[in-house]
Amino acid sequence: MHEFSIVQSLFELIEEQVALHGAKRVLKVELLVGVLSGVEPHLLQLAFETFKEGTHARDAELHIQIEKLKVFCFDCMEEFEKEELNALCPKCGGLNTEIRGGRDLLLKSLELET
Template identity: 50%
Template sequence: MHEFSVVQSLMGLIEENVRKNNAKSVSKVVVKIGKLSGIEPHLLKIAFDTFKEKTVCENAELEMIIQDVVAKCEDCKNEFTVEDNRFICPECQSFNLNIIDGEDMYLMSLELDI
């Protein structure tokens, strides 16, 4: 389960932000998870809840924004949300696509207790 290593990295980013802002703790963590990121939201929640004990995130809520896959057709320049894993342009039926969102996980925001 690679979600544990993802949460370890996430905790490092959070602790760095806490130090930079002289905060005491974190009350909310917001992440955006792309549907093609390979991260399972329910497993990420379990990993976060496990790792947050006795840290600055001990009482933090984890909010997950699930990002749809967004593609751009390189032939007709149409941008669209990929539905049902159909990687084909709905306008021109081209397979010549570039994925522009939905492949990554981002730390979007933190609510810090100063």
């Protein structure tokens, strides 16, 4: 389960920010998780809850925003958000497309108490 190694790296980033800003504790962590990132949000939540004990984020809430798949069609010259996890254009059905969203795994924000 690679979510544990992802959360371990996340806590390294969190602790760096805590030290940089002289924070007492972390109140909230916001992540953006793309549907194509290969990360399971519920496993990420479980790993976060496991790793936060004994850290500055022990009382923090984790908020996960899911990034939908975004596909640009070069034939239609339009970008679409899709529920289906494929690169087909939902308008013309073509494959002359490019994936432009849904792969990210980003730390969007931290709420710190200083």
